[in-house]
Amino acid sequence: MGVIMIILQIILGIVFIITGSKIVSGAMDKEFVRMGYPRIFNQITGGIELLGALGMLFGIFYHLLAVGASIILGCTMLAGALSLIFLGKDPIVKALPAIILFILNVIVFIWYI
Structure with a gap:
């Protein structure tokens, strides 16, 4: 099961590097404005995703980083899902x-606690 968790963390790390980079670059600026968030919010969200991705990847070796990254990324994904819906x-x-990324981060969190 440990190998599956490492693979999951690598996948999550890669996904959040891609999405975080996309958000920071401004490619999703219209989405954030459409939901009423200020423009700086996409830079903050993208930065959180990039840092969380690094935490998830380094968390393979330092499990406390994986726990912290899963909390931060899980909360970010939950907020994103709720923002889209409401x-x-x-x-x-x-x-x-x-929602799927939120669940995957919850799985990582539960695995390490």
């Missing part, structure tokens, strides 16, 4: 990727 008035299907 502020963006989008269908739950559009929030499904964020």
Whole structure:
């Protein structure tokens, strides 16, 4: 089971590096504005995702980092899913990727505590 957790952490790390970079670059700026968030919020969110991704990857060796990263990234994904559903008035299907990433971060958290 330990190998599966390492693979999961690598996948999460890569996914959050990609999405965090996309957010920081401004590619998702319109989404954040559409939901009523200030423009700086996408830079903050992207930065959190990038730092969380690094924490998840280094958490393979230092488990406390994985726990912290899973909390931060899980909360970010939960907030993102709820924002899409309630502020963006989008269908739950559009929030499904964020919900899945939230669940995967919960799995990492539970594994290490």
